[in-house]
Amino acid sequence: MKRAIRASSFALAMAGAFLQAAAAGQSPRQVRPPIKTPAEEANYLAYTQAEAVASFLSALAARTPELRVSTAGRTLPTGEYGARDIFLAVLAGRPAAAPADLDRSKPTVLFTAAQHGNEQSAKEAALWLLRDLAAGDLKPLLAKVNVLIMPQTNPYGNFRDVRANELGLDMNRDHVKLEAEGVRAIHRVFTAWRPEVTIDVHEKGDDYYRVSIGCVSNANIAAPLQDFSRRVVLADVERALKGKNIAFFEYLVTEELGVDTSSGAARPEERRGPREEMKRYSTTDLNDGRNSLGVFETLSFIQEGASRHDLETLKARTAWQYSGLRAFLESVAGHAPEVVKLVGGLRARLLQRAASRADNDPVHLRMEYARDPAAPELRLRRFARGAAAPAAGRVLRVDKKAGETVTAADFVPAPPGGAGVEDEVVKHWFPNVRPTLSVTRPRGYIVRGGRLDIVETLLALGVEVGMFERDAVVEAEAYEVTAVVPSAADYEAPATIDVAARAVKAPVKKGDFYVGCVQPAANLAPCLLEPQSAYGLVRYWKFNLVPEAGGLFEVLRYTGKDAPAVIPYRPWRP
Numbered sequence: 001m002k003r004a005i006r007a008s009s010f011a012l013a014m015a016g017a018f019l020q021a022a023a024a025g026q027s028p029r030q031v032r033p034p035i036k037t038p039a040e041e042a043n044y045l046a047y048t049q050a051e052a053v054a055s056f057l058s059a060l061a062a063r064t065p066e067l068r069v070s071t072a073g074r075t076l077p078t079g080e081y082g083a084r085d086i087f088l089a090v091l092a093g094r095p096a097a098a099p100a101d102l103d104r105s106k107p108t109v110l111f112t113a114a115q116h117g118n119e120q121s122a123k124e125a126a127l128w129l130l131r132d133l134a135a136g137d138l139k140p141l142l143a144k145v146n147v148l149i150m151p152q153t154n155p156y157g158n159f160r161d162v163r164a165n166e167l168g169l170d171m172n173r174d175h176v177k178l179e180a181e182g183v184r185a186i187h188r189v190f191t192a193w194r195p196e197v198t199i200d201v202h203e204k205g206d207d208y209y210r211v212s213i214g215c216v217s218n219a220n221i222a223a224p225l226q227d228f229s230r231r232v233v234l235a236d237v238e239r240a241l242k243g244k245n246i247a248f249f250e251y252l253v254t255e256e257l258g259v260d261t262s263s264g265a266a267r268p269e270e271r272r273g274p275r276e277e278m279k280r281y282s283t284t285d286l287n288d289g290r291n292s293l294g295v296f297e298t299l300s301f302i303q304e305g306a307s308r309h310d311l312e313t314l315k316a317r318t319a320w321q322y323s324g325l326r327a328f329l330e331s332v333a334g335h336a337p338e339v340v341k342l343v344g345g346l347r348a349r350l351l352q353r354a355a356s357r358a359d360n361d362p363v364h365l366r367m368e369y370a371r372d373p374a375a376p377e378l379r380l381r382r383f384a385r386g387a388a389a390p391a392a393g394r395v396l397r398v399d400k401k402a403g404e405t406v407t408a409a410d411f412v413p414a415p416p417g418g419a420g421v422e423d424e425v426v427k428h429w430f431p432n433v434r435p436t437l438s439v440t441r442p443r444g445y446i447v448r449g450g451r452l453d454i455v456e457t458l459l460a461l462g463v464e465v466g467m468f469e470r471d472a473v474v475e476a477e478a479y480e481v482t483a484v485v486p487s488a489a490d491y492e493a494p495a496t497i498d499v500a501a502r503a504v505k506a507p508v509k510k511g512d513f514y515v516g517c518v519q520p521a522a523n524l525a526p527c528l529l530e531p532q533s534a535y536g537l538v539r540y541w542k543f544n545l546v547p548e549a550g551g552l553f554e555v556l557r558y559t560g561k562d563a564p565a566v567i568p569y570r571p572w573r574p
């Protein structure tokens with residue numbers, strides 16, 4: 001029945017287009033009805049699934065020379081849901097089917113959406129943006145920017161309307177070990193196309209601030225990127241959204257004071273007394289999509305749209321997300337030459353810094369959120385506690401962070417009379433990030449030939465790896481582990497790991513690997529390979545890297561005067 005109704009309204013639309021064309025003296029063949037997004041097609045009564053994404057991209061690509069679509073990966077099949085392609089849409093004034101075709105005088109912006117499958121408006125808004133760039137009023141932006149869009153990185157999660165992917169993984173905590181195919185696809189695209197700007201689209205809980213964007217926060221990422229993000233891009237977005245009456249604030253995370261839950265570790269629920277809350281900007285962790293691309297000196301962002309995770313509000317929340325993404329892209333396009341110069345300059349500078357290995361230019365392995373004496377408090381607006389968000393008859397009982405599981409029990413009926421808004425003063429405000437452990441960047445690291453699991457992960461992250469072609473003895477530093485207390489949970493750094501560096505003459509064998517630090521991953525490689533890193537592979541049980549006390553950490557720091565004689569290992573790009 002529904003199908004028949006839709007078909008007849010389509011026929012009416014076609015007839016209308018024909019009549020308009022006839023009136024304008026055009027051949028009807030030149031006129032096509034405007035393409036609706038899948039969500040518009042369904043009147044926002046259903047979440048868009050992978051099949052509809054494929055049909056939509058096919059229809060858009062058939063009429064848009066500026067659009068090239070490819071497959072960036074494929075999810076794994078499960079008993080309940082088959083494998084699905086993960087698409088990459090490339091929109092460029094000079095069409096680009098491959099990275100070499102891109103006009104690099106313009107900034108390239110990568111949008112990734114719906115890593116968390118139940119954050120549905122992220123994907124719907126990305127498809128809307130894609131349509132308007134390909135066939136709508138945003139098309140003129142393609143004169144200034146190249147746009148890459150991965151609208152649905154977690155088709156399984158979208159289908160089941162759950163946060164995790166088909167392996168049960170939280171994809172936005174998987175950007176170091178890369179077990180999720182959707183995450184591998186993101187890094188494949190990033191490495192191949194090397195965009196100057198990235199933004200990862202999510203949903204947070206219901207919130208007065210309908211749109212929030214966060215920028216990079218890991219202290220290894222050059223400070224001018226964070227500064228430009230706030231001073232230019234976020235300010236532009238805030239201004240544009242104000243004009244549309246959409247409340248905006250930089251993305252904030254609320255946690256219990258003294259607790260950091262960003263690692264993604266599944267810790268047992270602790271029974272504690274009530275604690276005070278603190279607020280900070282988004283995580284410094286590198287297993288998060290934003291910093292994992294930001295650490296390559298990228299203007300990297302996360303957008304979080306307010307959400308009650310129900311179909312009733314899908315249209316409204318998709319519109320907020322779209323407005324944020326549109327304002328974001330317009331800001332980047334408005335500063336296009338500056339963006340190319342800023343990012344290009346910092347990427348070149350990182351290579352110089354890594355080559356010169358100055359003592360005063362360390363890599364930060366641990367950091368903490370810190371107060372700002374100049375800004376001890378933060379003033380915000382929020383929905384009155386216990387009051388309603390407008391429109392629908394129920395509200396979240398507690399504020400839920402992005403993508404946390406929301407069940408019926410989390411909702412309470414909204415009191416009549418609509419939403420009240422009140423001021424909030426945040427007393428525990430931690431806007432800064434302060435390094436607490438740093439090391440000098442070595443010339444490189446030595447990884448044993450048997451550790452293909454490590455090397456393949458590095459390659460998938462876009463880290464360049466070399467290989468020794470003959471046995472040799474090289475100058476190196478080995479870490480002797482003086483004390484170690486392993487972590488209680490996967491994804492967490494050892495509770496204690498004390499090390500002492502010893503200069504050694506290290507025998508290397510043909511087939512051993514060398515990870516040089518003079519490369520775009522100059523900051524990422526030490527963060528991944530140092531034993532005391534809070535961002536390292538040592539955190540993930542699958543790598544089994546935590547040594548015994550008294551033992552040696554198996555990755556060595558290469559200290560030879562000259563770069564060792566190695567050949568590139570699997571240097572070909574995806």
Ligand SMILES: [Zn+2]
Nearest residue numbers: 116202402403
């Ligand atoms: Zn999310």
